[in-house]
Amino acid sequence: MSIQRSGTNKRLSKLVVHRGLAYLAGQVADDLNGSLESQTRETLAKIDALLTEAGTDKTRILSAQIWLADMAEAAKMNAVWESWMPEGHAPARATVGAPLASSRHLVEIKVVAAVD
Template sequence: MIQRFETGPRMSEMTVHNGVAYLAGQIPEDTSQDITGQTRQVLEAIDALLAQAGSDKTKILRAEIFLADIGEFAGMNKAWEEWVPQGHTPARATVQARLADAAWKVEIVVTAAV
């Protein structure tokens, strides 16, 4: 069985199958904020989605982080390190990418156990 959450005409924000939650790329709502603020927004959205699936950030298996400007790596990491629980850090990749909206500084995709 596949569960779909916040399903729209183009995509679902999350799907769950065989005890694994797959999140769509999460992006900031308030693009006026700096990289640290945008990252915090994205991490809050991830927390909310994982809660819907009965999971949380301690169960994240993998994170893929896309930055519009790799020069903002330190600012993103500031928010990430405040958020991620020590001892539960997931496998992670961070790359620079042209994001779909030029105002987005960060997009994060996670896969987590449920």
């Protein structure tokens, strides 16, 4: 079985596809001046693009891991997530509070999706 990698550098690949699954590395916003909501929207748009590259979409996400710099802000992130995720397609998901790579990063999201 082949392994497809995209956005690869010495540290990571942004996308790995193998045996019908697309694994995305943790995605963060590029614009770190925005609010949690704007960073979440940008991060989800990056996820959409990577899923499209893999030949799948958000309705095929099996699991999601979300890290928030401040769990007190979870409701704001959830509102953006819920408007993005189509009804009836919610994946298994975990959300935790954690220090992120930069104090300006407010959210990081990693997903695994089915590819058929």
